[in-house]
Amino acid sequence: MGRVGDAVCRVLVGGHVDTVTLERARRDSLVVINDPWRQYSSFFWRLVLAAVIATGGVAASSSPVIIGAMLIAPLMSPMLGCALAIVTGRARAAARTLAVTAVGAVLCVGIAAAVGAIAPVSVNTATNQEVLARTAPRLIDLLVALASGMMAALALVRDDIPDAVPGIAISASIVPPLCVVGVALQAGDLTAARGSLLLFVANFFAIQLMCCAVFAALGLGRSARSEEAGRMRRVWYVLMLVGALVVAVPLSVTSWGIIQASARERAVADITVAWLEGSDYRLLDFDMEDGVLSIEIAGTGASPSTASLARELDEAQLGVEELRVIPVAERRVPVR
Numbered sequence: 001m002g003r004v005g006d007a008v009c010r011v012l013v014g015g016h017v018d019t020v021t022l023e024r025a026r027r028d029s030l031v032v033i034n035d036p037w038r039q040y041s042s043f044f045w046r047l048v049l050a051a052v053i054a055t056g057g058v059a060a061s062s063s064p065v066i067i068g069a070m071l072i073a074p075l076m077s078p079m080l081g082c083a084l085a086i087v088t089g090r091a092r093a094a095a096r097t098l099a100v101t102a103v104g105a106v107l108c109v110g111i112a113a114a115v116g117a118i119a120p121v122s123v124n125t126a127t128n129q130e131v132l133a134r135t136a137p138r139l140i141d142l143l144v145a146l147a148s149g150m151m152a153a154l155a156l157v158r159d160d161i162p163d164a165v166p167g168i169a170i171s172a173s174i175v176p177p178l179c180v181v182g183v184a185l186q187a188g189d190l191t192a193a194r195g196s197l198l199l200f201v202a203n204f205f206a207i208q209l210m211c212c213a214v215f216a217a218l219g220l221g222r223s224a225r226s227e228e229a230g231r232m233r234r235v236w237y238v239l240m241l242v243g244a245l246v247v248a249v250p251l252s253v254t255s256w257g258i259i260q261a262s263a264r265e266r267a268v269a270d271i272t273v274a275w276l277e278g279s280d281y282r283l284l285d286f287d288m289e290d291g292v293l294s295i296e297i298a299g300t301g302a303s304p305s306t307a308s309l310a311r312e313l314d315e316a317q318l319g320v321e322e323l324r325v326i327p328v329a330e331r332r333v334p335v336r
Contacts, residue, residue, distance in 0.1 A: 008217050017157045017218055025156045029081030030100060031093045046074040047104050047175075051111040054179040058112075058130045059121045066130065066176050073175040075104045079204065080156055083211035086236045087221040089229025094236075105178055105200070112182025125189040134180045135195035137202055138255040142248060145173055145203040149210030157218065173203040202251060205243035212237060264318050268293065271316060275309045284328065291321030298328040 009016050017025075026032040033039055050073035057065030078100040085094035116123055125131045155161040177200040184193035212233075215221070221233065265288075272283050272295055281299030288294070293313070297303065306325045313320045 009219065012154060012214065012218060013158050014160075017220065021157060021159060022220070026081075026084065028077065029084055029156060030078050030097055031081040031085045031088075031090060033096075043074050043077065043100070043104075046072050047107060048111060050074070050175050051108045051179055052115055054176050055112040055115040055183060056119070058128065058176065058179055058183055059116065059119045059123050061128050061130050063130070069175060069179075075101065075108070075174050076152055076207075078104065079174075079207055080152055080211055083153070083208050084156070084215055084220070086233055087212055087215040089221065089232065091228070091232055094232070101204075108175055108178035109182040109185070112179035113186040114182075116183040116186040123183050123187060125184050125187050125192045130176075131180050131183065131192060131196075134177045134199055135184070135192040136254050136258075137195065137199040137251050138258060139248065139251045140255070141173070141199060142202050142206050142244070142251055145206035146210045148173060148203075149207035150214055152207065153211040153214035157215075157220075173207075174200065177203075198247065198250060202244070202247040205240050205247060209237075209240045209244055212240065264288070267316055267318055268295075268313070268320075271312050272297075272309065275304055275312065279304045281327065288320070291319055292324065293320045293322070294324045294326065296326045296328060300329065303327045 006016075023032070027034065027039075030039060030043070050069045054066050054069035054073070057063070057067075057069060078097040081097035082094055082101060085091075085097055123131065125135075177196045180196040181193045181200070184190070184196060216233075221229075265286075268286060268288065269283065272286065276283060276297065276299075279299065280301050281297045281303055284296040284298045286293065286295040295309075303325065306323065309325065310320075310323045313323065
C-alpha cells in the first residue's frame with residue numbers, strides 16, 4: 001500500500017485489516033451469505049420489531065422507546081454491505097445488499113403505516129414532537145450522517161468498538177424517519193412524509209459516501225483491480241456524491257429558513273422588551289404564524305400603546321401583517 005496507505009490504516013484501525021476480520025465484516029454486513037435462513041431471519045425479525053417499537057415511540061412521543069428501537073434496528077447492515085461490496089468489487093453482492101436495503105426500507109414504512117392505523121393513540125403529525133423532529137431535515141443532519149457513516153465503517157472492521165455504538169449512532173437516522181414516513185402517509189400528511197423521506201435519503205447518500213471513503217482508504221479494494229470493478233466503483237462514487245449534493249440543496253433551504261426564523265424571533269423579542277421598558281408589564285410569550293404575531297404580556301395598569309409597537313415592528317420589516325397583544329393581569333403581593 002505504501003507508506004501513506006500504512007499510515008492511514010494505523011490512524012483509522014491501528015494497523016491493517018486482517019483476513020479474519022474482513023471475512024467477519026462481510027458476513028455481518030450480508031455481503032457473504034453462508035447461512036441464509038439464520039442471517040435473513042435475524043435481519044427480518046429485528047427489522048419488524050424495531051419498526052413496531054419505533055412507531056410506538058413516535059405515537060407515544062417517547063424518545064426512550066425510539067432509542068430502544070435504535071438498539072435492535074438492523075437496516076444499517078446491508079447499507080454497510082453495499083459500500084463494502086462496491087469497494088471490494090463484488091457487483092452481485094452490491095446489488096443484493098442494495099435490494100435488501102430497499103426492501104427493508106419499504107417494509108419499515110408499511111409496518112409503521114399498519115401500526116399507525118391500529119394504534120389506540122392517534123398521531124397528530126402537526127404537533128407530535130418526534131414527527132416534527134424528522135420532517136424538516138437540515139444540513140447538520142447531513143453532517144451527523146457523515147460522522148455516523150464513518151463510525152459504522154470503523155466499527156465493522158475493528159473488533160475493539162462495541163457493536164452497540166453504530167446502532168446507537170446511526171439507527172436514529174434510518175428506521176425512525178422511515179416509520180415517520182409510514183405514520184404520515186397513514187395520516188394523509190404528504191408534506192411530513194416527504195420531509196422524513198428526504199432525511200432518510202440524505203442519510204443514505206451520506207453514509208454510503210463516507211463508508212466507501214473509509215473502506216477505500218483502508219485499501220480494501222486493492223484486491224479487486226479488474227476494469228469492471230474499477231468502473232463500478234467510479235460510477236457508484238459519482239452517484240453517491242451527486243446524490244449527497246442534490247439532497248443538500250433542500251437541506252440548505254430548510255437550514256436557512258430556520259436561521260431566518262430564529263433571527264426574526266430574536267428581533268421581535270428585543271423590540272417587545274424595549275417597548276415594555278418603563279411600564280409595569282413584562283413579556284411572557286409570543287408566537288408568529290402566517291404573518292400574525294401574538295404577544296402575551298403580564299403586568300398591572302394600562303398597557304403601553306400597541307400602535308407604537310406595531311410601528312417599530314413594521315420599520316424592522318419582520319413580516320408582521322397582524323399584531324395581537326394579549327395583556328394578562330398580574331396580581332402583586334404587597335411586601336410586609
